[in-house]
Amino acid sequence: MTARVLVVDDLEPNVKLLEAKLRAEYFDVIGAYSGQEAIELAKNEKPDIVLLDVMMPGMDGFETCRQLKSDPDTMHIPVVMVTALDQQADRVAGLEAGADDFLTKPVEDLALFARVRSLTRLKMMTDELRARYATGKDLGVVGKLDTEVNPTEKRIFIIDDNEDQASRLKAAIGEDAQQIVHETDPEVALGRARSGDFDLILVNMSLEAMDPLRLCSSIRSFEETRLTPLLAVVRHGDTRKLVRALDIGVNDYVTRPVDKNELTARVMTQLRRKRYVDQLRSSFQVSLEMAVTDQLTGLYNRRYLASHLSAMFDRAFWTGRPLAIMVLDIDHFKVINDTHGHDVGDRVLKEFADRIANSIRGIDLACRYGGEEFLIAMPDTDLAFASVVAERLRAEIAEDKFTLNNGRDELGVTVSIGLASTEHGLEDDSAQKLIKRADEALYEAKTGGRNRVINSAA
Incomplete structure (x- = not known):
């Protein structure tokens, strides 16, 4: 490196x-x-x-x-x-x-180079998160980071088969630590580390029941603990073990006999860094969600549909299981906007999206296709079952009026729905052609009187 x-x-x-x-x-x-x-x-x-x-x-x-x-x-x-x-x-x-x-x-050159490599790996990961954060900030979808990161909670896990030493570590960390967990059995510790939500894990490099380097390697390999800081407690002068520990992903170390002030400083350094990295990861998640979801309705947007629907269609083609597409359009939505205002129109769109989200399965994909038009992709679903779902949703929209002004007013809304399925596709069928057939069925539903479900022609 x-x-x-x-x-x-x-x-x-x-x-x-x-x-x-x-x-x-x-x-x-x-x-x-x-x-x-x-x-x-x-x-x-x-x-x-x-x-x-x-x-x-x-x-x-x-x-x-x-x-x-x-x-x-x-x-x-x-x-x-x-x-x-x-x-x-x-x-x-x-x-x-x-x-x-x-x-x-x-x-010692060996120790210096190991430390440089260890900290460089950490910075490269942080740089990637910082780059993603910068992109989100430029797009205006994430806010400013809190650079004054001062962790008030310390969820620390000590893995040490020496009870006396573990007690001294607890005392050195301080009574203000809100949660310090100690485990003597390394095998049990692996499970607890994987299931626990810890900010820092301390490992005694003189464990007898298990190779401590293998223990650290296992902790670092788990998805749940891949980014959890590891702090090794090593004997003074044990450079070989320290170098190996740093090479397999241990973040920091403290030598025995442990100095209370040094341990406190190193613990706080790791906690501050974890809080900072957590902020970067959280901001990336927010920016990612903002990039693929519609801000008003919370459903996926058309950008996400374009990338995801093709994969759903290919899966349907290779497995032979049908994929159904439902295109929905709120009837006379322009009249709602013109009569009640765009604020009311936005509330109708939001409640309409909520009803869609509550009516579909976890495997289905719902998105706002544009304006007052929505699309639902239903994998492993034939046209007959999709028709039942569409009719149930149409009836619910028509029968349950939309509430306005904190429940003081009600507004009747109806929806027209067009359906298509890969069951009716030709050899050169595609995701876009499937949408086009559903769109044509929707057009037939709207010209035929609205508030109805139409299946695409075979």
């Missing part, structure tokens, strides 16, 4: 040394010699990760990191502090400033 790495150090030999090591591993490297230069390069060059020295004149590494993490344009870029400072207080200060890791020189 290659990545663009920004190396920041006020001493040129240090930059050149790291650059040589990283280039030997096929990373693209950019050098910066001050905090301010690093901030400008991060904005303009968009690196995948920043390796940041702490002791620099003017703006030190702590302040540089704080500014990078406070800017929406750079807050998602992982920052690793690589410094000669070796006090626990310095490590905690770096993590609290927003750093994703704090490595003390001399750093």
Whole structure:
């Protein structure tokens, strides 16, 4: 895996040394010699990760990191502090400033490269979500993200067969954690992790009942926990196991003996990142729904129909099971708009769509085809059954008046429906021809007096 790495150090030999090591591993490297230069390069060059020295004149590494993490344009870029400072207080200060890791020189190359690859994979996933969010924002279908992500809930799962150590981890995380679950049996833990809704999973890398690396790999492979942050608890100096853990998808680690402040800082970093990623995923889901659904009625729109109906038709062709199409048109809808106003017309459309949605099966596809016209695609349905459904829906629309003005007024509405099925299709039949036959049947229903169901001719 290659990545663009920004190396920041006020001493040129240090930059050149790291650059040589990283280039030997096929990373693209950019050098910066001050905090301010690093901030400008991060904005303009968009690196995948920043390796940041702490002791620099003017703006030190702590302040540089704080500014990078406070800017929406750079807050998602992982920052690793690589410094000669070796006090626990310095490590905690770096993590609290927003750093994703704090490595003390001399750093083992193997551990450094593993950390760079791990954080780069994370950023690539985040970049994809950010790109989708940007598209939704440009289209005006999603709002602004809350960049001041401060998680108030901590749903944490500890997997540790050492009861004493698990108790110490719970105490270190703090009493404000609203839900901390502990499991000693790794096999049981796998099931609980998969079914539970956790924000963070802590795994003891010294488990005896199961290979902890295999446990982490299994958790990462489940769809339900693929994006759940994993934090490993490893022995100090166990570089081999740490490197393997990072390579299989562990997000972060803490070494034993565990420092309370460091654990708290690393836990909060993972929780903040998860909240941020959850926001991006949620905004993408909203933008996707907005792109394929009609905003007024909540049914699918014509764009979605165009892409989905062809697949339904092909399935009907290959399986030999019939596909029925129902095209519905509200009778005299222009009169409703002209007499009662467009607000009332919109309410009629919305209630009409709700009645359609409540009358069809889960496998059926209902969409607003255009204006006051709707379409329902019914897989595995012959024309006889579709006729029964259409007649029932027509009768319900005609008999149950639409309520207006909070129930004070009522409005009678009727609908004309045209039906077609693949049962009557020729060898060169297609989804569009099927719609055309249903449309012709609808035209016959409207010219024949409206408020009726007509099947297409064979």
